[in-house]
Amino acid sequence: MIVHNAGGIWGHTGAEALAIKAGKICDVGFADALRDKWQAETELDAQGLLITPGFVDAHTHPAFATGRAEEFDWRAEGADYLEIAKRGGGILSSVAHVRDASLDHMIAICTLNFKRMLKHGTTTCEAKSGYGLSLESELKSLEAIKVGGERAGITVVPTFLGAHMIPSEHRDNPQVYVDLLCDEMLPAVKEQGIAKIADIFIEDGAFDIVQARQYCQAAVDLGFELRVHADQFNNLGGVELACEFGAQSVDHLEALSDAGLECLAMSDHTFAGLLPTVPHFLRQKVDAPARKMIKAGVKYFIGTDFNPGSSYTPSLIEAAHFARVRLCLSAQEAIHGVTAGAADSLGLGESKGRIKVGHDADLLLLNLPDFFHFGYAFGENPVVKVILGDKI
């Protein structure tokens, strides 16, 4: 297939056409030259729209059983994170619903959530479990993520987040749950074979740094890659730990210290996950120091953190807008954050996130006048068409 008459192709100044063969990008240039060379049977007129890589969302939580809209009202009445948890909301309310839900229900919800993402241009998505917090419910969530991704037709990277929170039955003795995670749950997830990445939430009220070290060591020993939630509200040393273990990414970072920033800048492996819709959704004033990080050479991506409690958006366009407004990123930096940066952070930089010969033809046609308009408007979806291989 040849796609011609593009208003611009990301990463290829002056080019207006590209060729796709067997699901891969095989050429970029001018339409006539591509027609002569590739003899394509089908052509798609891009009608002057911009072409970008399909978006890569490297931080999402789609495996919940129901939304938490009632908490949004409680927050409007002034309840904070802790107060909401006390009133029966928060992560543990999602846990109760996921434990009660059937696999079929979980698959239906995951499929729906992935379709919502795809509609907004996300063609690859990292998807965490973490609302089950028991072996059975976590394996069910990972199965739902896998099947949901297949049904929605997007590429999914499943992540085990059994270390999202201490479940209520272990509140009085959290160490029992940490040992359970390390000795039983991680090995069982490894055996199930769906998730190759393990994640942990290092925060007051979730896991402390000693527990996190035990979990990360157990995960690495079993051959998992790591991703880490850290420095969201409090700095517990999670960034330093993530860098020490060579985690793929450490995400949130609103409470990042100078020492943590230095660790990230020195790391040639660990990406900073910027999730700018979260402080907005939680009415926090403090944002991650993204400009300082970029200036220091920290590798980064922008994610939605799509979840029912602290960032209920499936749209990376929206996340890019907040990255531009609250984190002061340029349009170019925002596009990088939702494409190549995110793909690289997941170890998918050789197939996703770039318009490059040999890469998967996951492409978007965007209704924007030029790339400077990326993340400028909000509340609008500029995605006109999604191309996945040979399918439009």
Ligand SMILES: [Zn+2]
């Ligand atoms: Zn998260």
